[in-house]
Amino acid sequence: MIHTGRHFLQIPGPTNVPDRVLRAMDYPVIDHRSAEFASLGAEVLDGVRKIFQTASPVVMYPASGTGAWEAALVNTLSAGDRVLLFETGHFSQLWRQVAEKFGIKVDYVPGSWRKGASADELSARLAADKDHSIKAVLVVHNETSTGVTSRIPELRRSMNQTHHPALLMVDTISSLASIDYRHDEWGVDVTIAGSQKGLMLPPGMSFNAISDKALAATAKASLPRAYWDWQEMLKPNRTGFFPYTPPTNLLYGLREAMRMLQEEGLSNVFKRHDRHAEAMRAAVRAWGLEIVCEDPREYSSSLTAVFLPEGHDADKLRAVILENFDMSLGAGLSKLAGKVFRIGHLGSFNDLTLAGTLCGVEMGLRLAGVPHKEGGVLAALNSLAPAGRKVEPAPMGR
Numbered sequence: 001m002i003h004t005g006r007h008f009l010q011i012p013g014p015t016n017v018p019d020r021v022l023r024a025m026d027y028p029v030i031d032h033r034s035a036e037f038a039s040l041g042a043e044v045l046d047g048v049r050k051i052f053q054t055a056s057p058v059v060m061y062p063a064s065g066t067g068a069w070e071a072a073l074v075n076t077l078s079a080g081d082r083v084l085l086f087e088t089g090h091f092s093q094l095w096r097q098v099a100e101k102f103g104i105k106v107d108y109v110p111g112s113w114r115k116g117a118s119a120d121e122l123s124a125r126l127a128a129d130k131d132h133s134i135k136a137v138l139v140v141h142n143e144t145s146t147g148v149t150s151r152i153p154e155l156r157r158s159m160n161q162t163h164h165p166a167l168l169m170v171d172t173i174s175s176l177a178s179i180d181y182r183h184d185e186w187g188v189d190v191t192i193a194g195s196q197k198g199l200m201l202p203p204g205m206s207f208n209a210i211s212d213k214a215l216a217a218t219a220k221a222s223l224p225r226a227y228w229d230w231q232e233m234l235k236p237n238r239t240g241f242f243p244y245t246p247p248t249n250l251l252y253g254l255r256e257a258m259r260m261l262q263e264e265g266l267s268n269v270f271k272r273h274d275r276h277a278e279a280m281r282a283a284v285r286a287w288g289l290e291i292v293c294e295d296p297r298e299y300s301s302s303l304t305a306v307f308l309p310e311g312h313d314a315d316k317l318r319a320v321i322l323e324n325f326d327m328s329l330g331a332g333l334s335k336l337a338g339k340v341f342r343i344g345h346l347g348s349f350n351d352l353t354l355a356g357t358l359c360g361v362e363m364g365l366r367l368a369g370v371p372h373k374e375g376g377v378l379a380a381l382n383s384l385a386p387a388g389r390k391v392e393p394a395p396m397g398r
């Protein structure tokens, strides 16, 4: 089938890259040892800290998010160290595999994939760890496979109340710049992030925000590290440079994306995501379908994962939607494969992108013969623009 118009990339990342960012990257590569580069490097290294809401250093790797997971571990831990990692879904599972490959002992706290990390469970486990053998607590803030957002401040409170000295490491790959997140205020030691979701950039760059405590842990951490070594990175970063060839054009893009986020205001960016997520859920409920996330306090504002009724294949629905409407939706991952589809509503996204996305899903449900009630799109429109009420114009996110 020949498709006209623009492809709808509504997976929960990589997300649509705004034209402004694409244009900013369409620029000659410059000498990465020049004064011109140093000024770009210094600007982005300093500016990006605002997005993490931290005064601490943020290092940037030319790597996908998996690299930043590895960096967080190898800089702070030694083989044989014990860490606590909450099973939230597919991505917690992958992070666990990375840790185990380095000989880190992972206490994997079982979870149903429908709820976030439990602060009560964390308190109990830390209180039982009298000799402080747990060196770090690892949490995926927004589990991209399920659309469940863990409540980091509550987890931090548990750590403080039990006076446990473990480091807190948080994966914000699908939440940074979409869902409220505060590295300093929430007492996080290492925040892991990627370029390809809320930051509205192409894939290829990832980040670690590093607290003083995490930086101090590098002195004792004996896991081998070369490419990921924070100390090697931080030295040239002080003057705007990198220890190896930086992803120059992604940095141009990052500078532009940061300007866009600044213009909109981070708190408005979060509100926009919350509002769109609410409208998405209104549609799903009206269809009579089930949202994977069970606890409304943990609904994700960057994506919604939806169960299909028993006996219906979510991958078939996605294929019908792609074929007929040129829209990509996220697949169910590992144990949710075929059972769930995921709608990404993060990054460069507005009311009409939402309406178009939901129209594609609703038409797809019809064509694929998935039993559902009519009126999901209408429910979302009512949520976005209730009749007779003046609505604040949505920022265009362009």
Ligand code: PLP
Pocket (backbone or CB within 6 Å): 013, 064, 065, 066, 067, 091, 140, 142, 143, 144, 171, 172, 173, 174, 194
């Ligand atoms: N963590 C989360 C929450 C993710 O969503 C992803 C990817 O989607 C990753 C980690 C892995 O990142 P990458 O695929 O960029 O290596």
